[in-house]
Amino acid sequence: MSRIASCFAELKTQGRKALIPYITAGDPQPQATVELMHSLVEAGADLLELGVPFSDPMADGPAIQAACERALVHHVSLHDVLEMVAEFRKINNHTPVILMGYLNPVEIMGYKTFAQQADKVGVDGLLTVDLPPEESHDLVEELNQNGIDPIFLAAPTSTAERLEKIAHAGSGFLYYVSFKGVTGANALDVDSVAKKLNQIRQITPLPVGVGFGIRDAESAAQIARVADAVVVGSAIVKQIAAHANDMQKIKIEVTKLVGSMRAAMDAMTRQAA
Amino acid sequence: MTVAKKKTQPSFNELPDENGHFGRYGGRFVAETLMQALDELEEAYENSKQDANFQAEFDRDLADYVGRPSPLYFAERWSRELGGAQIYLKREDLNHTGAHKVNNTIGQALLAKRMGKTRIIAETGAGQHGVASATVAARLGLECVVYMGAEDIERQAPNVYRMKLLGAKVVPVTSGSATLKDALNEAMRDWVTNIDNTFYIIGTVAGPHPYPEMVRNFQTVIGREAREQIQRHTGRLPDALIACVGGGSNAIGLFYPFLNDDSVAMYGVEAAGEGLNTGHHAAPLCAGSPGVLHGNRTYLMEDKDGQIIPTHSISAGLDYPGVGPEHAWLKDIGRAKYVAISDDEAMTAFHSLTRIEGIIPALESSHALSYAMKLAPQMKQDETIVVNLSGRGDKDINTVAKLEGIQL
Numbered sequence: 001m002s003r004i005a006s007c008f009a010e011l012k013t014q015g016r017k018a019l020i021p022y023i024t025a026g027d028p029q030p031q032a033t034v035e036l037m038h039s040l041v042e043a044g045a046d047l048l049e050l051g052v053p054f055s056d057p058m059a060d061g062p063a064i065q066a067a068c069e070r071a072l073v074h075h076v077s078l079h080d081v082l083e084m085v086a087e088f089r090k091i092n093n094h095t096p097v098i099l100m101g102y103l104n105p106v107e108i109m110g111y112k113t114f115a116q117q118a119d120k121v122g123v124d125g126l127l128t129v130d131l132p133p134e135e136s137h138d139l140v141e142e143l144n145q146n147g148i149d150p151i152f153l154a155a156p157t158s159t160a161e162r163l164e165k166i167a168h169a170g171s172g173f174l175y176y177v178s179f180k181g182v183t184g185a186n187a188l189d190v191d192s193v194a195k196k197l198n199q200i201r202q203i204t205p206l207p208v209g210v211g212f213g214i215r216d217a218e219s220a221a222q223i224a225r226v227a228d229a230v231v232v233g234s235a236i237v238k239q240i241a242a243h244a245n246d247m248q249k250i251k252i253e254v255t256k257l258v259g260s261m262r263a264a265m266d267a268m269t270r271q272a273a
Numbered sequence: 274m275t276v277a278k279k280k281t282q283p284s285f286n287e288l289p290d291e292n293g294h295f296g297r298y299g300g301r302f303v304a305e306t307l308m309q310a311l312d313e314l315e316e317a318y319e320n321s322k323q324d325a326n327f328q329a330e331f332d333r334d335l336a337d338y339v340g341r342p343s344p345l346y347f348a349e350r351w352s353r354e355l356g357g358a359q360i361y362l363k364r365e366d367l368n369h370t371g372a373h374k375v376n377n378t379i380g381q382a383l384l385a386k387r388m389g390k391t392r393i394i395a396e397t398g399a400g401q402h403g404v405a406s407a408t409v410a411a412r413l414g415l416e417c418v419v420y421m422g423a424e425d426i427e428r429q430a431p432n433v434y435r436m437k438l439l440g441a442k443v444v445p446v447t448s449g450s451a452t453l454k455d456a457l458n459e460a461m462r463d464w465v466t467n468i469d470n471t472f473y474i475i476g477t478v479a480g481p482h483p484y485p486e487m488v489r490n491f492q493t494v495i496g497r498e499a500r501e502q503i504q505r506h507t508g509r510l511p512d513a514l515i516a517c518v519g520g521g522s523n524a525i526g527l528f529y530p531f532l533n534d535d536s537v538a539m540y541g542v543e544a545a546g547e548g549l550n551t552g553h554h555a556a557p558l559c560a561g562s563p564g565v566l567h568g569n570r571t572y573l574m575e576d577k578d579g580q581i582i583p584t585h586s587i588s589a590g591l592d593y594p595g596v597g598p599e600h601a602w603l604k605d606i607g608r609a610k611y612v613a614i615s616d617d618e619a620m621t622a623f624h625s626l627t628r629i630e631g632i633i634p635a636l637e638s639s640h641a642l643s644y645a646m647k648l649a650p651q652m653k654q655d656e657t658i659v660v661n662l663s664g665r666g667d668k669d670i671n672t673v674a675k676l677e678g679i680q681l
Binding site: 053054055056057058059061062065069072075077078079102103104105106107108109129130131132134135152153154155156157158159162166177180181182185 | 300306466566
């Protein structure tokens, strides 16, 4: 069983929901990333999403665009990101790490090379935002051969037919984009998310994570009520941006935010039980 | 003369395939939220092709609103001056709004109306596509938002004002390099947010399927007319076609109806900027490598890590790090040849045509003209070249004046 699958299985037996924070690798500077990853785990993260910086992050709002730009000032490459994961694995061998980004850096490294190296350093999943299942065959094959879960997006606009395709191509979990828009926008509607998740669950047994627009403890708890995992990106990245020159302050603020989400989610699940 | 000719395929007119691929290029690389919208667009577009009323309305608009057919003008004095092949200019600069861009925006706006969309968005570099989009939006009473790089807004002030006069909202894009590619990113972000009521009019033959095919088909009116006109002028097909290539819509519009004419050589002219060896250029086909950006796989200007690198060209319309996937395919199979012309060379051609023929060309088109200045003298006097004069240069006079230290 993959690290991601066993993480979700274990959470299920505990009756808890997964918290998946996102940070962009290399933001605000390359040395900060591994340390931040450990802080996120200590604050209550179950899985980590590590953004691979890209020059043209078309699906992202201003916060993550700016994070990519901060990382790219330091020329953080996919190769560098893999090294960061290797460094993280020296201490932490249990928290699943998912790389999230755009296809081109993976395409340029080569699918096979990427999949082999990612497996070697302890990456567990890959989410390429601009790669729908239709174009994913070759990459998914390489990922599967190297035990890396290909994670696909589902959206409010995904038809039943598309959800089938997405569920079939992916493994690990399915990432549901909570609204039509870019990351960090303020458009979360918990009821419509709940409705769509019902449809998704009839199509696939994969755990479903929900991201986009979850910004605080309250929204995290609301989503945790209906989803298997809560993904938080822009809200964390904004804290990093606000304190870009003060690593200690970043750790304190990010830990505070993630910790509050963790607590609210666990309170919700205890209450539900 | 030697031309790139390969008879490896029975026809060059059969792509893209059903998934939008031109060989290994093209496709549909977008976030999931947009996939359903692209399916709907594809379906609406396919239906419109079968609809005689739609086609008749499109043709009528091209005739009465755009002013088509555009003339094919024999540049007799310029040809004599260059001393080689006879040069004919396809006068897309005479279209309403001053460039070939309007052929496509008319088609897509009719499609938007057919699909019941009330809001149009567009990206623009030189501003020609933005003006053409704002124009058709005004005519059809649709809301129009145009994304434009802050740097381009600076260098294309007249077009910015035209868009505003036409009722469009021009949104400056400051992220990334603040040019066309970033405007495209921002338009995509708008589209994903407002997908229910918004139609995204992409201005070139790039982006996710079906855009490269759809935009090409709307632009092939250029080549169909030119093919007929040159035969009326000379009694035969031309020996060479030349067009500038940013995204490549005017080039594919001219080339496509000639692709199966083996005797016709085709030259796509990219922007060499300050020179291909300086790195400051916008020539992905001549000096880039394949990758994935803006919804399609194609040649890109990128670094070894797959990051898109800043481009440079004197002409905003060519200042783009990608290129339409069909051009990538035509390059690989050798059916078309891609070359590059520097800023300085384009400026020389700009002045040359202006002074000798009394036609002020767009800086984009000046790249094609510059290559004609190189090619014509190498050809015989009984040979002919058709150059796509894709746009007029009025919008560029500020840029040109500034370069020459003249205050307007």
